[in-house]
Amino acid sequence: MERIEKLKSFLQESPGDSFLKHALALEYIKAGNDEEAQQLLESLLQNNPAYVGSYYHLGQLLERKKMDQQALQCYKTGMEQAKKAGEQRTYNELKSACEELEM
Structure with missing residues (x-):
């Protein structure tokens, strides 16, 4: 919980920081709080x-x-x-996840 509180504090100072939102969402996932994580990621x-x-x-x-x-x-x-960003590794990870779900 300490990490969540720190990240929330940092986000209050920089509410538009995508990295902080992403990091906080991952902490919520680790804590089992999928609702908060989903809202942040969306x-x-x-x-x-x-x-x-x-x-x-x-x-x-x-x-x-x-x-x-x-x-x-x-x-x-x-x-x-x-693909637009030229992020081939991320593209491949997403494609793999997509194909696995479509099976």
């Missing part, structure tokens, strides 16, 4: 769709919640953004 990607690392984590979260269609869309959107 907000982050709405405001910064080029932050490609968050698509994978949001997709995984959606899969855990049995929201497979939303997860697929998340992966596909992330693949588009990763």
Whole structure:
């Protein structure tokens, strides 16, 4: 919980910081708070769709919640953004997750 509180404090100082939002969302996931994590990741990607690392984590979260269609869309959107950004590794990870879910 200490890390969550520190990250929340940093976010109050820099509310638009995508890295801090991503880090806080991952801490919420570790703590089992998928609702808070989902809200943060969705907000982050709405405001910064080029932050490609968050698509994978949001997709995984959606899969855990049995929201497979939303997860697929998340992966596909992330693949588009990763391709635009030239992020081949992230593209490959998202493509793999997408293909695995489609099986």
